[in-house]
Amino acid sequence: MGLHEHHTWDTTPGTALEGTVVNEDIIKSTADIMIQTGLDKAGYEYLVIDDGWSELDRGKDDKIIASKDRFPSGMLNVSHYVHSRGLKFGMYSDAGSKTCLGLPGSRGKEELDAQYFADLGVDFLKYDNCHAPASDWIVDRYSAMRDALNKTGRPILFSMCNWGAGDPWKWAQKVGNSWRTTQDIEDSWDGMLRCLDNTIGLSRYAQPGAWNDPDMLEVGNAGLLENEQRSHFALWSLLKSPLFIGADMRKLSKSALKILTAGEVIAVNQDPLGVAGDLIWKEGPMEVYAGPLKGGSRAVVLFNRHSITTQYPISNVTVTWEQLGYPSDVKADVRDLHAERTLGTFQYSFTAGVDIHDAVMVKISPQHMKQEYEEWRPWPQRQRLLRKSGIHPTKYLQEREIMSEE
Secondary structure, eight states: OEEEOTTTSBOSTTSSOTTOBOOHHHHHHHHHHHHHTTHHHHTOOEEEOOSOOBOSSOOTTSOOOBOTTTOTTOHHHHHHHHHHTTOEEEEEEESSSBOTTSSBOOTTOHHHHHHHHHHHTOOEEEEEOOSOOTTSOHHHHHHHHHHHHHHHTSOOEEEEOOTTTTOGGGTGGGTOSEEEOSSOOOSSHHHHHHHHHTTTTOGGGOBTTBEEEOOOBOTTSTTSOHHHHHHHHHHHHHTTOOOEEOSOGGGOOHHHHHHHTOHHHHHHHTOTTOOOOEEEEEETTEEEEEEEOTTSOEEEEEEEOOOTTOSOOEEEEEEETGGGTSOTTOEEEEEETTTTEEEEEEESEEEEEEETTOEEEEEEEESSOOGGGGGOOSSHHHHHHHHHTTOOOOHHHHHHHHHHHO
16 A cells, blocks of 8 residues: 555656656655655555656666656655655666666666665565567566565565556466556546456455556546545455555545545455455446455445436445355344444345445445355355355356356
């Protein structure tokens, strides 16, 4: 969890309004704001600088040089300041010969650059995928930087910004700590949905220390309405996506800050069981996402994707206990995680009226827990194993498996 400035400040000199080009003053003031707003206490600990931080050419020793105009005190000074505020410091490079902005990339110089980052005290590296030919196999390029980072001896979280190229969910668990499942997110409803849809069905590949990344959060930006920001945050939390804010902290509204610091929603994202949620039911624009939690509860997102022009903005969305792997007659407490209040005790199912482009996120907890409840997973293959062990799978997932086998 943290803040990522890719969509926050312009990184290309001469193209931004005054005060928006990333520089050391903005980074330091942003670190201060993260403390003042309580984002650090909510769990946001990384402050990451994206592309555009370096000079156009490497130095005489072949090392990357931080922009002298934007970072006159040096990047080490910036790193020290971020750390002095109790935060962790992240930087950016690229697996090609150049970054996406045409600055020095790290391909062929992985050990040199990894040591440079380690010497700066970097805790997080975003590693992009520009200016890299397909002939330079993507697994080799990202593995080379993994090996170089490990060689430094410094723990550095390795975030693979590979846009889903090469189906990283099938191999990246041994390479990075997260991998992008799709192209860059956009500050729009359609842009958010595209990243969501390209991550559906991938939860089975995620595990503690290795996560699907549908890209950063657009909560706090102008392209999403408040209800859309709420659904965006709920879905990313359930998917166990890395939660990185992509908004300008200096302009963050109270409503956006409330969404970003919703403690019970964040708790789902950080749940120690470490199992990503996924789509378990869909009917037209109505969707249900769910995931297991430590102790046997379920986190559930009831999502309404209906067109914003519909005459009837509120639709009922239902999740059944069978869909969640519970016996249908179990009594379960249902808690609204955004409102942070218990809605009551229910049997068989739970239904909520969900507004267009909004989501209701709940935690469902059987009153009498069984250890086997923690074994349920929101993907079909897992259900086959559960059936063999005698644990009741969801009706919906049984139907999906039958269809796929035909």
